[in-house]
Amino acid sequence: MKLLDPSHLMLMAEIRDIYKALPDSEEFGLIWTDNMLIESLKSQEVFGLFDEEGLLKSFLIVKKISPDIHEIHMMMTHPEIVRRGFMAQLFQAWLQTCARPWEIWLEVHERNLAAIRFYEKQGFLLDSHRANYYPDGGAALLYSLKCN
Numbered sequence: 001m002k003l004l005d006p007s008h009l010m011l012m013a014e015i016r017d018i019y020k021a022l023p024d025s026e027e028f029g030l031i032w033t034d035n036m037l038i039e040s041l042k043s044q045e046v047f048g049l050f051d052e053e054g055l056l057k058s059f060l061i062v063k064k065i066s067p068d069i070h071e072i073h074m075m076m077t078h079p080e081i082v083r084r085g086f087m088a089q090l091f092q093a094w095l096q097t098c099a100r101p102w103e104i105w106l107e108v109h110e111r112n113l114a115a116i117r118f119y120e121k122q123g124f125l126l127d128s129h130r131a132n133y134y135p136d137g138g139a140a141l142l143y144s145l146k147c148n
């Protein structure tokens with residue numbers, strides 16, 4: 001796992017662009033512009049997992065809400081290598097760096113089944129939902145995970 005900086009913008013944007021070109025990309029929460037990615041690289045924590053050739057496999061954007069509370073803003077694995085455990089590896093590696101107690105919050109589009117299954121496998125519990133949250137009318141599901 002590596003902490004990313006603004007020099008990694010293009011690698012992240014390439015992965016985002018592949019998803020953005022897919023139908024129903026709204027479900028992935030892909031309103032992320034280059035400026036938003038740059039802003040997150042400057043002011044939030046962005047972690048990446050690379051292959052042996054230096055290509056970015058997965059990245060994770062998290063925001064520290066308070067010393068104990070982290071919010072996942074985005075996680076993405078290159079679409080050609082999904083379902084190989086890379087995000088689970090990255091997420092678990094990041095989790096090891098969080099000082100206890102911690103709480104992690106996130107929201108996900110109700111039709112983003114890959115992400116929902118991922119979060120539930122990691123132990124996240126559904127807290128609530130916000131109807132009509134996304135521009136396509138989809139609801140946001142709010143999940144959290146806690147460790148004392």
Ligand SMILES: CC(C)(COP(=O)(O)OP(=O)(O)OC[C@H]1O[C@@H](n2cnc3c(N)ncnc32)[C@H](O)[C@@H]1OP(=O)(O)O)[C@@H](O)C(=O)NCCC(=O)NCCS
Nearest residue numbers: 028074075076077082083084085086087088114115117118
């Ligand atoms: C969600 C996402 C990050 C998962 O990354 P990944 O590297 O493929 O995840 P992993 O391989 O570590 O998956 C771990 C577990 O999550 C679940 N999972 C992941 N993708 C799944 C899918 N398409 N369908 C069902 N379950 C899935 C499974 O339980 C999987 O374990 P298993 O393969 O042993 O059954 C990836 O699909 C992605 O980048 N999606 C587009 C961006 C996005 O929607 N991000 C989340 C919104 S912020």
